[in-house]
Amino acid sequence: MGRRGVAKAAGVTLGKVVGKVVGAGAAAGTALTAYALWEARQFTLREVTVPLLPAGHAPLRVLHLSDVHLTPGQTRKQEWVRALADLRPDLVISTGDNLAHRDAVQPVLDAYDGLLDAPGVFVFGSNDYYEPTMRNPLRYLLPDDGERNITAPQLPWPDLQLAFLEQGWIDLTNRFGALDVGDTRFAFAGVDDPHLSRDDLAAVAGPADDTADVRVGVTHAPYLRVLDQFARDGYDAVIAGHTHGGQVCLPGVGALTTNCDLDNARAKGLHRHPADSRPGDPGSSWLHVSAGVGTSPYARIRVACRPEATLLTLVPTA
Missing domain, CATH: 1.20.5 (Single alpha-helices involved in coiled-coils or other helix-helix interfaces)
Structure with missing residues (x-):
């Protein structure tokens, strides 16, 4: 050849x-x-024990629900959320991003139906306020350019807010709140979504209520400025969502982004804040970040990070 x-x-x-x-x-x-x-459809219940209660108090079951991102057609997700009421939580904490469609308010309320019978507190996230838009997912891996989805049409979040309030849930949007759950007195402080710079930290600044048994800060997005203030002011725990746990994670590496300034190592789960602190340290708190139940309707995928709600069992510290 x-x-x-x-x-x-x-x-x-x-x-x-x-x-x-x-x-x-x-x-x-x-x-x-x-x-x-x-x-993205393998809904998972996480269970975590947190030593928060005074000695002698009975354990409490707190359901943390976040980032449901519900659309009317997501019936499987609605059924899974609805079944969480069978857990009979003593308290529900919702950290926002419930909506992903302008017609989703009633489906959200239907899904939350049994949960609304329990005492609850809530804040909203950016996706409660504005319709989701198409976004290049690779942008989440780049430095934050500060651009936010605030030009899209607004969602009917006031209807959801009113329905929650009518059921007795407490709105923690840049305000304080308090609840008696069993024999435990809770003091709360919450902020509006820091991702949209709607948090008014001055409105909830100052030492946490030392007459309460447990003091909890609530935020949608776990930005460090919010976590720092709540920990410094003496809150025993901070509850947040927003990160989706990274949503696309690498085995052995974990989350590639948190979509805020929280470090990737704490993208989901129970940690301390500051990260190197220990229980009992002044200016230190527990931090629980939910990986959330849903995704944007334009990126309905998850990798090594299943959708979740978390049942936090609060027990005495000693």
């Missing part, structure tokens, strides 16, 4: 190899996408 024939044969062989590689890559990408779509 002459040089031309050899070159032609080599070209054909190389083309086949490249074709196989491209085909394998496409197949792998399709498989990963299918897996990510599947995992």
Whole structure:
């Protein structure tokens, strides 16, 4: 075979190899996408024990629900959330981003139906206020450019707020609140969504109520300025959502982003704040960040980060 024939044969062989590689890559990408779509529907209940109560107090079950991002057609998600009422929580804390569609208020209320019978507190997130928009997911891995979705049409969040209030839930939007749950007195402080810079920290500044048994700060997005103030003011725990746990995580690495200035290592779960502090340290608190139940309707995928709600069992500190 002459040089031309050899070159032609080599070209054909190389083309086949490249074709196989491209085909394998496409197949792998399709498989990963299918897996990510599947995992986004694997709703999971996390259970965590937190030593917060005074000695002698009976344990309390607190359901933390966040980032449901509900649309009317997501019936499987609605059924799963509705079934959480079977846990009979003593207290429900909702950290926002309930809505993902202008017609989702009633589906959210239907899903929360049994939970609304329990004492509850809430704050809203950006996706309660504004319709979701298409966004390049790679932008979440880049430095925050400060651009926010505040030009999209508003969602009917006042209707959801009113319904929560009529059920007796306490709105913690830049304000304080208090509840007696069993034999435990809770003092709360909450802020509006820091991701939209709607948090008014001055409105809830100052030492936490030392007559309460447990003091809890509530925020949608766990920005450090909010966590720092709540911890410094003496709140025993801060409850937050927003991060989706990173949503797309790498095994052995974890979250690649939190979509705020919280470090990736604390993208979800129970931690301390500041991160290097210990229980009993002045200016230190527990921090629980929910990975959330849903996703944006434009990116309904999760990788190594299943959708979740968390049942926090509060027990005495000693």
